[in-house]
Amino acid sequence: xxxxxxxxxxxAPDVLRVVDEFVDEPGPGEVRIRIEAVGVNRxxxxxxxxxxxxxxxSPHTRLGCEGTGIIDAIGDGVEGWEVGDAVIVAALPTMxxxxxxxxxxxxxADAVVTRPDGLDPTHAAALWVGGSTAYGALIEKAGMxxxxxxxxxxxxxxxGLAAIQVANQIGATPIAVTRRSAKRxxxxxxxxxxVIATDTDDLADEVRRLTRGVGADIILDSVMGPGLSxxxxxxxxGGTLVTVGWLDPRPAPFxxxxxxxxxxxxxxxxxxxxxxxxxxxxxxxxxVRSGTLIPTIDSVFTLDDVVDAHRRLDTGDLLGKIxxxx
Numbered sequence: 001x002x003x004x005x006x007x008x009x010x011x012a013p014d015v016l017r018v019v020d021e022f023v024d025e026p027g028p029g030e031v032r033i034r035i036e037a038v039g040v041n042r043x044x045x046x047x048x049x050x051x052x053x054x055x056x057x058s059p060h061t062r063l064g065c066e067g068t069g070i071i072d073a074i075g076d077g078v079e080g081w082e083v084g085d086a087v088i089v090a091a092l093p094t095m096x097x098x099x100x101x102x103x104x105x106x107x108x109a110d111a112v113v114t115r116p117d118g119l120d121p122t123h124a125a126a127l128w129v130g131g132s133t134a135y136g137a138l139i140e141k142a143g144m145x146x147x148x149x150x151x152x153x154x155x156x157x158x159x160g161l162a163a164i165q166v167a168n169q170i171g172a173t174p175i176a177v178t179r180r181s182a183k184r185x186x187x188x189x190x191x192x193x194x195v196i197a198t199d200t201d202d203l204a205d206e207v208r209r210l211t212r213g214v215g216a217d218i219i220l221d222s223v224m225g226p227g228l229s230x231x232x233x234x235x236x237x238g239g240t241l242v243t244v245g246w247l248d249p250r251p252a253p254f255x256x257x258x259x260x261x262x263x264x265x266x267x268x269x270x271x272x273x274x275x276x277x278x279x280x281x282x283x284x285x286x287x288v289r290s291g292t293l294i295p296t297i298d299s300v301f302t303l304d305d306v307v308d309a310h311r312r313l314d315t316g317d318l319l320g321k322i323x324x325x326x
Contacts (some may be wrong), residue, residue, distance in 0.1 A: 003102060026106045031112060034104055036070065037067060066088070125324075132284065135166055136267065144170055149211050152175065154177075158295070166293070175195075176190075180199055181200045215236035222245030233257050240262075241263070244267070296321065299323075300324075305324075
């Protein structure tokens with residue numbers, strides 16, 4: 001038997017429950033993974049509360065779009081993987097059916113990548129969604145280059161912290177934006193070249209000062225909402241705004257500043273392209289090996305304490321990623 005986290009109705013963290021189920025066998029083209037650790041994401045909370053952007057299977061809905069573990073069974077026709085391989089689940093758009101909040105899950109073989117050597121399961125579970133989103137948005141979409149000034153909102157989130165490290169890895173200058181000055185020292189320690197805390201600092205004044213009046217080359221925004229148009233005024237003429245999240249669910253007015261390139265990046269966007277996944281995995285692996293890309297962990301819970309983990313997630317006051325261990 002295998003523990004699996006499911007819910008039958010949307011709502012507060014208490015709707016989540018742990019049940020025992022028989023372990024499935026992998027079908028053709030699939031692998032079964034014995035999960036060691038799972039990254040908890042805002043997307044999980046959106047699904048739990050009914051805010052997921054597509055229809056989901058219900059009742060008995062599963063959760064978890066990333067995690068890490070060991071392949072313990074392989075289906076027919078799978079090549080390139082062996083039982084015993086340590087892997088990372090590279091984001092599951094079908095997590096309502098085969099989510100990673102479990103002792104075992106069965107996924108398509110092309111939905112996993114090799115776990116970088118030297119990365120323990122707790123940090124490996126927190127690597128992919130944050131790291132691949134930051135990489136995809138900043139490098140694949142925005143074309144970030146060395147010396148670019150990159151303004152990163154919600155900088156203490158998993159994606160925000162990964163973006164700081166990705167920018168440093170490429171030689172850009174990450175400027176972190178946070179609502180709380182209490183997080184300034186932690187963000188500087190995480191690699192931010194500068195921190196703008198909006199509870200004490202004026203965002204526009206600080207951006208002008210840090211960029212010598214030019215403006216940011218790239219803005220990476222995880223918030224959206226009514227503040228998007230004002231945020232866009234901090235990018236230089238001809239710069240780029242990339243949105244990657246929707247922490248503020250209110251409508252976001254279209255920025256009227258310009259010239260400006262705007263991208264809406266969704267994490268699953270590049271995952272259907274095997275070449276893009278290989279680039280992501282290579283970049284993240286290189287960052288792990290060099291020590292420039294190590295996920296920041298906010299807190300660790302066991303799978304049985306998933307309700308407490310989601311209560312922590314719902315506070316919104318995180319520094320890094322919440323991880324569940326099995």
